[in-house]
Amino acid sequence: MQSKNKAAPTKAEREHIVRIKEMPCGVCEAPGPSEAHELRQGEWHTSIPLCADCHRGSFNGIHGQQRIWKVKRLDELAVLNNTIAALV
Ligand SMILES: [Zn+2]
Ligand SMILES: [Zn+2]
Numbered sequence: 496m497q498s499k500n501k502a503a504p505t506k507a508e509r510e511h512i513v514r515i516k517e518m519p520c521g522v523c524e525a526p527g528p529s530e531a532h533e534l535r536q537g538e539w540h541t542s543i544p545l546c547a548d549c550h551r552g553s554f555n556g557i558h559g560q561q562r563i564w565k566v567k568r569l570d571e572l573a574v575l576n577n578t579i580a581a582l583v
Pocket of ligand 1: 525
């Protein structure tokens with residue numbers, strides 16, 4: 496969701512997000528395309544790939560109760576670490 500005070504991504508940031516969205520979900524490994532979740536709003540290089548459920552699901556999602564995150568013992572930084580490792 497684009498909020499008013501959020502800077503538009505640069506070209507490099509847009510290209511990064513395209514790559515992130517092509518990746519499988521960083522939590523349950525559901526095949527892409529995924530959604531990009533930023534660890535910090537507007538800091539696009541902190542984006543991680545998440546399926547709709549691990550992202551926005553009320554039960555499993557990072558924006559919800561984060562149940563699958565707890566089952567998998569993952570947090571946002573762990574998934575970011577794995578995401579960067581997979582990109583290199
Ligand atoms: Zn998932
Ligand atoms: Zn998100």
